[in-house]
Amino acid sequence: MSESLFVRLGSKKGIIKIVDDVVEAHMNNPIISARFTPYLEQPENLAMVKKHTVDFFSMGSGGPQAYTGRDMETTHKGMNISAAEYMETMDDIFKVLDKHEKDDQTKKDVLEILWSLKGMIIGK
Numbered sequence: 001m002s003e004s005l006f007v008r009l010g011s012k013k014g015i016i017k018i019v020d021d022v023v024e025a026h027m028n029n030p031i032i033s034a035r036f037t038p039y040l041e042q043p044e045n046l047a048m049v050k051k052h053t054v055d056f057f058s059m060g061s062g063g064p065q066a067y068t069g070r071d072m073e074t075t076h077k078g079m080n081i082s083a084a085e086y087m088e089t090m091d092d093i094f095k096v097l098d099k100h101e102k103d104d105q106t107k108k109d110v111l112e113i114l115w116s117l118k119g120m121i122i123g124k
């Protein structure tokens, strides 16, 4: 059997690096940066959101971490995130996966997860 997605993403250490790079990419993406740059002035909140995102992807990819953040619909409620913004976050994620030299199957597995979540996040 092939390795779990968690292991292919580099286990917890690798996922921490990916999440750091993705958040940085969002901060520099003109279409969505306004959603994220306020967190530069709230380092404790930013660290918590990052930790939750690492745990979320670790748990969702077959790792041992328990996710203790809010569910996706509650987290993004009231943000009215558009489909275009969602596409930008996906684009940033895939650019980072390319930078980390993840293979096509790994990217396909991540895409499947992101695709399955969109209805809980867009337009809430």
Ligand code: HEM
Residues within 6 Å of the ligand: 032, 035, 036, 045, 048, 049, 052, 053, 056, 068, 069, 070, 071, 075, 076, 081, 085, 086, 089, 090, 114, 117, 121
């Ligand atoms: C691509 C799929 C996405 C996933 C898997 C995801 C996942 C998460 C997670 C796990 C958290 C932390 C929740 C917590 O701390 O309780 C979070 C927070 C957040 N997300 Fe997302 N998200 C996604 C898309 C987006 C998009 C498209 C935007 C806006 C463009 C966005 C904006 C935010 C913001 C601003 C927060 C901080 C919320 C707060 O502190 O109250 N997310 N997200």
